[in-house]
Amino acid sequence: MKKVLTFLALSFCISGLFAQTDTVSHIIAGRSNTEEQQKKPYVILISADGFRYDYAKKYHAGHLLELSSNGVQAKAMIPSFPSVTFPNHYTLVTGMYPSHHGLVNNSFYNSEKNDQYNMSNKLKVTDAKWYGGTPLWVLAEQQHMLAASLFWVGSEAAIRGVRPTYYYNYTEKISMPERIEIVLNWLKLPAEKRPHLITFYLSEPDHSAHHFGPETPEAEAAVQRVDSVVYQLTQAVKATGLPVNFVFVSDHGMTQVDTANPIPAPKVIDAAKFKIIYSSTTLSLYAKDKADIKPMYQALRKSAKDYKVYLKTEVPARLHYGAEDDRMNRIGDILLIPDWPRVFSEKTPGMGHHGFDPRKVKDMQATFFAWGPGFKEHLKIPAFENVNVYPLIINILGLSYTEQIDGKMEVLRKVLKK
Template sequence: MSEVLLLLLLLLALGPGASALPKPSGQRQTGPQRNKLLLVSFDGFRWDYDQDVETPELDMISVRGVKAKYITPPMLTMTSPSHFTTITGRWVEDHEVVHNMMFDQKTNLKVPHKETLRRTEWWDTGATPLWITAQNQGLKVGSFHFPGGGAHYSGQPIQRHVFETPGFPDDNETEWRENLDTVLDWFSVEDFDLVTLYFGEPDNVGHQRGPDTPERKDIVRQIDRALGHLRRGIDARNLTHNLNVIVTSDHGMTTVKKRPLVDEIILNKYLPLLKLASFEILDYGGFGILTPRPGREAEVLESLAKVPNITAYSKSQMPYSFHLGRSQRLPPVVIQADLGFNLNSRLIVYVNKGDHGYHSGEMDMKTIFRAFGPDFRQNVVSQPFDSVHIYPLMCRLLQLQPAPHNGSEEVTRALLVQETDGASRLVSSLLLLVSFLFFFV
């Protein structure tokens, strides 16, 4: 009698409906249980940007979906390294996109960020981004402006990619709405399964004006209006019940201290760069890299130790928590400025009023995570987590067998409707079983 009842209760707990998210497999599933996924990134959206601005759409997402208190980006808190961690689930030392600029220490090649986005050799490092994993398992995939989306991986392009228009302003609200409509049509008209969409704000405003300014508040309001346009577009195209949406970012932003000759760091005052270094990228905000000339690394590190408001690391002795030390691309010396201070090599050339690139543990570097759709719970606020865990969550939503990655599916499991409901159903059934056995035995 007890065995029969136990079997019935377990079947009830784990039977059809206990989870609409079956374990990932390598086969494309065309049944109604597979939902589509849109990943939207707003560059430089700090975790608290919605706290001093009226953002009804973001607030609605928090009620109708899930919200993390904040997300910790990887070291390095730069656009390309962080976005590639999100789309691969790999730490920067594993995916090797170690800077916004493509560079070569031997030739002193330095390719600007916008041009680097078109250079496959910078992105195709052996880490497999989600686009390729999804394509290889039968899904239809697109990328709109997303960093890394324009490269080929082992010779394979992403099925559809749109590059940013050169010279076009990143804050054009009309273009934003057109881009959102285009992406939603990919889902509704062309039956895409996965699309990644990137916006260059509020990063640009944060750099040019600073994060604590009226202009930053204005662009956050514009972002909120864009999310309203997205929500209405989803409803109009009947995608409400089969499209999951994740809204996130790559890093935060902090105010750069700009008192002349006090807060500026000019490294050549402390060590002769031309004499001691063969390669450098130092005029780039809060993060710098340097290749000492042969036999001069100890001298370089000793000189850098005397520079105020920075910490210099030998790559071989870098803290494990940075997940940078195993990188083959990073030069031997990495320089991290204290929050709000910026690096200059020989002259003060830095003009930004806000920046990132600082330690990912700083609260000003934290970023946002919101998600809504049929597979997400509602009105849930989760504890903070690292952005590396977004990748296995996306694989779970798309029912994909993931490529090797550094994230954990367990970190975000409780955000999903079926996972929580299934677990609750099992616990309730087991408690019922215990009560029954206690009563009859």
């Protein structure tokens, strides 16, 4: 049992550093913007992984503060639970809670198919069967508006049979100057071939804060690097003269945890009866026989210390992570959630973590800045849920949608000039 959990914990730690070395540009031939779509605005959606809600001010990200002061600054953006990378990146581009779009964690199990998704498994990441909802680029392409992705969760899979016209498989092998040049070259294409939606992902400051902690010089340096990249990107795009709107977001925040007192996996868990998906902030148990759920739940409740135990049917409604929300049956039958600042680990955990309830642990909250011709200027807004970014971008691009989503345009309508 201990060996299995140690292996899973190790897999979780290295998964954030996983990178493919595919630096080839992928282009879907035969597509063009219709004449109507050529007249629409442009959106570059930027994500800086783990860019906590207060990082820009805390670490003096001068360019981001100046750019967003001429546009929109949110007090914070509230991630969906669990506040981890893959679920929240996919929520941002679908407008749906993880329990609704299907990516319920960075790693999870589908008991009906006896299959497991893991963010570090390339075959799973590129398999469209795991992805529900309609990502922004799929919606755009369906309406004959070209899209491009310089990395985003789901962009490597043919979701609903569609990938972005221009995309790269995830890799850290492409330098920042090269990434900026790629975006610039996309925007220099003829109008009928030019993408109006571009996603642009940065893995920092998440990596640095995981390793060194969020309150460190290394985290500050990572924030400064992100600030510099965003400035260079905006300057390059400005030279094109195109009406480009920038939306800068993050998937979650980051917090310092108790590294001296990790919580070991409860000894009462019977690995012969349950499939165990292990992470530092969520331990999910999938019963092989449903008759074993109640006895295991009761045993865990008796021994629980520094963590909460929930049946899937009893998860707090605010998390949108219970049985009623689990549309694809991918959430564990029993969930163990540690009390911040404690985390699950069989060894000394890393300094920085995320995954906690963002309404209870404020450090989990993310960033939202926006600027460009479509946005009001010098506007500060209160915190809002990240499901609302999707309808906002759809509105800017002049697209239509009929799918039921969790985000509401009313929440962010006030940030737009029109």
